[in-house]
Amino acid sequence: MAIPGCAQPCLWHSTLKLLLLIVALTTGLPCRHLRSHNPGETFQLLKDMAPSTTEPCNLQNPPFFNASLLPNNLSPHQAAATALRILQHLFQTLSSNSARQHWPSHAHNLLLNKLDHHIHYLNQCLPNNALLVKGPRNTINKYFSAIHAFLQAQNHSVCAWDHVRLEARVCFQHVDKLIRRMKHQAALDPTKPTESKHPSPASTSSHGLSGDSRSPDWDHLVPMS
Numbered sequence: 001m002a003i004p005g006c007a008q009p010c011l012w013h014s015t016l017k018l019l020l021l022i023v024a025l026t027t028g029l030p031c032r033h034l035r036s037h038n039p040g041e042t043f044q045l046l047k048d049m050a051p052s053t054t055e056p057c058n059l060q061n062p063p064f065f066n067a068s069l070l071p072n073n074l075s076p077h078q079a080a081a082t083a084l085r086i087l088q089h090l091f092q093t094l095s096s097n098s099a100r101q102h103w104p105s106h107a108h109n110l111l112l113n114k115l116d117h118h119i120h121y122l123n124q125c126l127p128n129n130a131l132l133v134k135g136p137r138n139t140i141n142k143y144f145s146a147i148h149a150f151l152q153a154q155n156h157s158v159c160a161w162d163h164v165r166l167e168a169r170v171c172f173q174h175v176d177k178l179i180r181r182m183k184h185q186a187a188l189d190p191t192k193p194t195e196s197k198h199p200s201p202a203s204t205s206s207h208g209l210s211g212d213s214r215s216p217d218w219d220h221l222v223p224m225s
Contacts, residue, residue, distance in 0.1 A: 042114055046169050048107040050162065057159030063146035065170045067177075069139045079182035081132040082140070083175045084122040089144040090171055091115045093164065098156040103165075118175070 074082060093099070095112055147164060154160035 042172060045107045045111045046165055049103045049165055051158050059159055059163060062163045063150050065143055065167055067174045070136050076182040076185045077126060078133060079178045080122055080126050082136045083178040085132060085140050086171050086175055087115060087119050090168060093147060099161060102158055102161045
């Protein structure tokens with residue numbers, strides 16, 4: 001039996017609920033259901049890339065990733081965009097010709113393949129108009145600029161690249177935290193707006209970094225040499 005005076009309002013409310021459900025499915029689920037892969041493999045590859053020599057290194061002011069400079073209140077898409085930018089910078093750095101000269105080719109190529117898969121799946125999660133707020137973007141850019149300046153100052157030495165190898169591990173750990181946070185927040189409220197009031201564009205291309213994968217479960221870490 002039809003409810004008097006409710007036909008149009010009820011139809012409107014049903015349509016609105018359906019639209020909200022569609023939004024939740026199209027914006028929340030891709031991020032919440034990113035495929036994961038074996039965490040031990042990535043860290044084992046980094047360990048396999050350690051230099052065979054044990055000569056002491058005397059590095060001057062090596063850069064360190066300071067995760068405390070990144071905000072803890074990033075929205076799901078902001079967290080995904082931040083993770084993507086870190087991975088893009090990592091891929092760009094680790095795929096350089098200098099890196100290939102210092103690391104075993106097999107382990108190095110496998111690591112780059114894993115990075116490529118991470119980036120691919122994060123790109124699937126993010127919408128085409130994904131935005132990254134200025135603060136995290138500048139923090140990440142500044143860190144990797146310091147990495148490149150450090151490598152150049154050290155003449156891309158074995159010691160310098162080994163420091164970068166260890167820093168890559170830290171970056172992967174922080175990416176994992178960002179993706180976990182993203183999936184948790186998206187699961188709590190997939191329809192919540194995810195963009196900042198004052199965002200700056202972030203690249204959504206596979207490995208591109210404009211102007212300036214999956215969620216790995218990395219609780220059980222492989223010791224690094």
